[in-house]
Amino acid sequence: MKKYILQVCLLFSAYAVAQPVMPMRTLPLVPLPNEYKASYEDVFVLTNQTKIVMMSDLFRPELELLQSRLKTAYDLDLPVVKVLPSDGNYIIITQPESETGKPEDYDLNVNQNQVLLNAEGNAGLFYALQSLFQLLPLEKSAELKIPCVTIHDSPRYQWRGMHLDCCRHFFTKDEVKKYVDYLAMYKFNTFHWHLTDDQGWRIEIKKYPLLTSVGSMRKETLIGKLAYDKNGKPMPSADKYDGTAYGGFYTQEDIREVVAYAKSKYITIVPEIEMPGHSLAALAAYPQYSCTGGPFETWTRWGQTDDVYCAGNDETFTFIQDILSEVMDLFPGKYIHIGGDECPKDRWKACPKCQKRIADEHLKNEEELQSYFITRVEKFVNSKGRQVIGWDEILEGGLAPNAAVMSWRGTAGGIAAAKQKHYVVMTPGKPCYFDHYQSKDKTKEPLAIGGYNPLDSVYAYDPTPRSLSADEKKYILGAQGNVWTEYIVNFASVEYMALPRMAALSEVLWTQPEKKNYKDFVKRLKMHSAVLDKMNVNYAKHFVKEK
Numbered sequence: 001m002k003k004y005i006l007q008v009c010l011l012f013s014a015y016a017v018a019q020p021v022m023p024m025r026t027l028p029l030v031p032l033p034n035e036y037k038a039s040y041e042d043v044f045v046l047t048n049q050t051k052i053v054m055m056s057d058l059f060r061p062e063l064e065l066l067q068s069r070l071k072t073a074y075d076l077d078l079p080v081v082k083v084l085p086s087d088g089n090y091i092i093i094t095q096p097e098s099e100t101g102k103p104e105d106y107d108l109n110v111n112q113n114q115v116l117l118n119a120e121g122n123a124g125l126f127y128a129l130q131s132l133f134q135l136l137p138l139e140k141s142a143e144l145k146i147p148c149v150t151i152h153d154s155p156r157y158q159w160r161g162m163h164l165d166c167c168r169h170f171f172t173k174d175e176v177k178k179y180v181d182y183l184a185m186y187k188f189n190t191f192h193w194h195l196t197d198d199q200g201w202r203i204e205i206k207k208y209p210l211l212t213s214v215g216s217m218r219k220e221t222l223i224g225k226l227a228y229d230k231n232g233k234p235m236p237s238a239d240k241y242d243g244t245a246y247g248g249f250y251t252q253e254d255i256r257e258v259v260a261y262a263k264s265k266y267i268t269i270v271p272e273i274e275m276p277g278h279s280l281a282a283l284a285a286y287p288q289y290s291c292t293g294g295p296f297e298t299w300t301r302w303g304q305t306d307d308v309y310c311a312g313n314d315e316t317f318t319f320i321q322d323i324l325s326e327v328m329d330l331f332p333g334k335y336i337h338i339g340g341d342e343c344p345k346d347r348w349k350a351c352p353k354c355q356k357r358i359a360d361e362h363l364k365n366e367e368e369l370q371s372y373f374i375t376r377v378e379k380f381v382n383s384k385g386r387q388v389i390g391w392d393e394i395l396e397g398g399l400a401p402n403a404a405v406m407s408w409r410g411t412a413g414g415i416a417a418a419k420q421k422h423y424v425v426m427t428p429g430k431p432c433y434f435d436h437y438q439s440k441d442k443t444k445e446p447l448a449i450g451g452y453n454p455l456d457s458v459y460a461y462d463p464t465p466r467s468l469s470a471d472e473k474k475y476i477l478g479a480q481g482n483v484w485t486e487y488i489v490n491f492a493s494v495e496y497m498a499l500p501r502m503a504a505l506s507e508v509l510w511t512q513p514e515k516k517n518y519k520d521f522v523k524r525l526k527m528h529s530a531v532l533d534k535m536n537v538n539y540a541k542h543f544v545k546e547k
């Protein structure tokens with residue numbers, strides 16, 4: 001009997017070898033699914049006779065999303081049934097038979113008779129739909145063909161983030177929602193919303209109305225770059241300003257609307273409220289929380305201001321806690337970003353209150369005063385059941401006990417934090433800052449802050465440093481692309497700088513590294529860009545010329 005089985009096995013393997021190997025069909029899927037097989041010839045044909053089989057009410061939101069897409073794109077109203085039809089083809093939405101504990105995983109299996117969408121959680125089913133939508137025909141044609149494919153998919157990282165600075169330039173609520181749409185299309189799950197900075201306070205806080213009535217406006221904006229003399233010394237007299245008042249903010253109602261919109265796409269928003277530096281717009285409104293007492297104006301230029309929150313004044317902390325209380329009411333996510341970056345210490349050095357705090361708390365220096373500041377705010381945020389995350393400067397003077405770190409000045413901060421068993425999100429300037437140039441020929445590009453960060457560099461990134469041990473690697477939550485907007489003046493420019501680098505990053509975060517291939521990515525991106533064209537997205541087109 002054993003011998004017989006062996007013979008049969010050999011027969012099958014010989015048969016398998018004899019078959020011509022079909023080349024894998026390239027489909028316009030971004031990010032690339034982790035397990036995927038596509039047939040060259042077979043298709044599922046979508047008609048107005050196709051039924052949708054829905055066995056569980058859990059996926060009602062995703063069913064509605066599918067129905068609305070089929071209606072708007074192809075004018076199809078497909079009947080929804082609860083049992084498998086005896087004839088005709090169908091789309092079936094199911095859950096796995098046993099629990100997987102992985103709500104973002106999904107299966108998408110298309111054969112000639114059925115499209116199967118299978119997931120344990122809503123997020124997974126939402127991602128199955130995003131993949132299906134990338135495979136649907138762009139136009140309403142006579143035959144709506146979907147290529148046959150077998151996908152089993154699972155994300156590599158749990159923090160798949162994109163950031164947007166709405167302070168240096170302001171983007172409307174509807175533009176922010178559009179940005180969220182792009183994130184959803186590429187299966188990102190985190191949106192880091194930069195809401196306060198020296199150049200503008202963008203979130204309504206009911207207890208402190210001057211934050212928006214004063215802090216959301218600046219009287220004018222720097223034109224081009226700051227002026228320097230031949231020796232590299234700043235020449236403020238040569239700086240040029242546009243003379244036009246600029247501002248904008250989101251009401252709490254706007255914020256709730258955007259949070260709910262993102263939630264419907266399984267995206268958590270991490271709000272950023274900057275402290276102790278990058279706070280000049282707040283101090284323009286409430287100068288009593290600075291070291292000098294002001295007066296100040298919302299900043300009109302780029303770079304760092306010397307004026308920061310006074311760390312020696314207890315009322316500063318009351319002010320910040322009141323603000324964070326309203327922020328935490330608006331944003332239900334686990335993490336609150338409290339900035340912590342680029343805080344000059346000159347004012348603290350000269351401030352009697354700050355110096356008294358250093359003496360009273362037995363702190364060594366101003367770096368430890370920054371650590372005291374962050375730790376005190378963290379204690380408050382933790383008391384509300386939330387966690388703080390901050391830029392890697394929060395490591396200086398000692399990391400607050402529970403803080404997560406966003407590593408932006410390279411990866412050293414992230415590595416140090418992971419070794420201290422703190423969670424880390426990697427956002428090193430290269431290649432995670434999407435405000436850098438996309439081409440070496442800067443004369444052909446819109447003015448940018450500097451640097452060179454092309455698509456292939458973003459694609460090649462691996463967020464998990466090799467120097468970490470297996471245990472330390474568990475602290476790397478994922479990575480994030482940051483879009484700082486000093487030189488990004490409108491939403492079309494946001495699209496140009498963010499796309500397609502965001503698409504490349506999505507594959508870094510979703511697809512296992514051994515399955516990634518840049519040439520294959522570019523090939524898929526060229527196909528997928530038809531979707532962006534259809535959506536009228538102003539994406540950068542350098543990749544079109546790549547082979």
Ligand SMILES: [Zn+2]
Nearest residue numbers: 291310351354
């Ligand atoms: Zn002070």
